[in-house]
Amino acid sequence: MLDDDGKRPTIYDVAKEAGVAASTVSRALARPDRVNARTREHVLAVATRLGYRANPIARALPSGRTQTVALFVSDVTNPHFFGIIRGAEQQTRAAGCTLILGDTEESPDLESGNIERLSGSVDGFVVAASRMSDSRIKELASRHRLTLVSRQVDGVPSAIVDHEDGTRQIIEHLASLGHTSVVYLAGPRRSWLAAKRWQVIRATARQFDMAAERLGPFPPAVRGGAAAADAAFGKGATAAIAHNDLLAIGMLRRFADRGVRVPDDISVVGYDDIFGADFCSPSLTTLAGQFEEAGRIAVDLLLGVRDGVRRSRSGSQVVLPSHLEIRASTGPAPR
16 A cells, blocks of 8 residues: 555555554564564554555565575576476465566576675575586575585585486386387586486496497487487487476477388487376387475575574485386387
């Protein structure tokens, strides 16, 4: 509600109307346990009648808290992040806080710039699939409350789905089908996950006497699939592992356009098990994980840091299990 001058009522307006000091109004709103029940009810009734709304930033000054958490994702259009966002929002709401969401567009500069600009306006930051360097993340974490999702940096709290074990599951599955050659269609050059996955693909393929080659980087989106499919087929590999499901779905479309049969001519595997991975044709074999839980845990770790809860080093880096969803896009290697 606005007053006669068209301005929103302030804490001083509430104090004047209620006949108490402004400090009493502040305590009644922010620390009700420090005001007797009758005074508190009176102040709240006046504030409600005047339409007063507390400024969360101003209210945070004495406590150092805004009850707000910022979540940054590298590409808000990627369905992979839907689960992370939902889990983070649920945990934030359960803690009595509000979640704000930002899209950093695969840019490490946007990530770090947003953290610096918002540092006084939120209680902390959750960064999903960060593109920043390890050194930059450590530097920011030394000055701001910060947790990570789908990224690990020594000394920084994080939650991640086990892509190492999951990637081994992929190679073991392909080897069981008789595949002897595989290509990995890598994602963004700055992707920490892309580098980790390739390390595991190369090492596990060697154990099965399987040839492995990394191609790319490719845009981690459907539009990157055509170039990735052409590159994979040109190498003569019998199986292709895409950086994520969006890239894999783009590859399936390109193979269909070229008359390449999946999985008869080449098998395709993705990562993330996004919504729609089982709707495409053929349905996509992909690595699934507890991404909602990762979002919840990241917020829980962040609020623990805010509240001074100490956790062991191992307890602050949580690794969640993954599993391979085997569908129609993988089959026996071509003879």
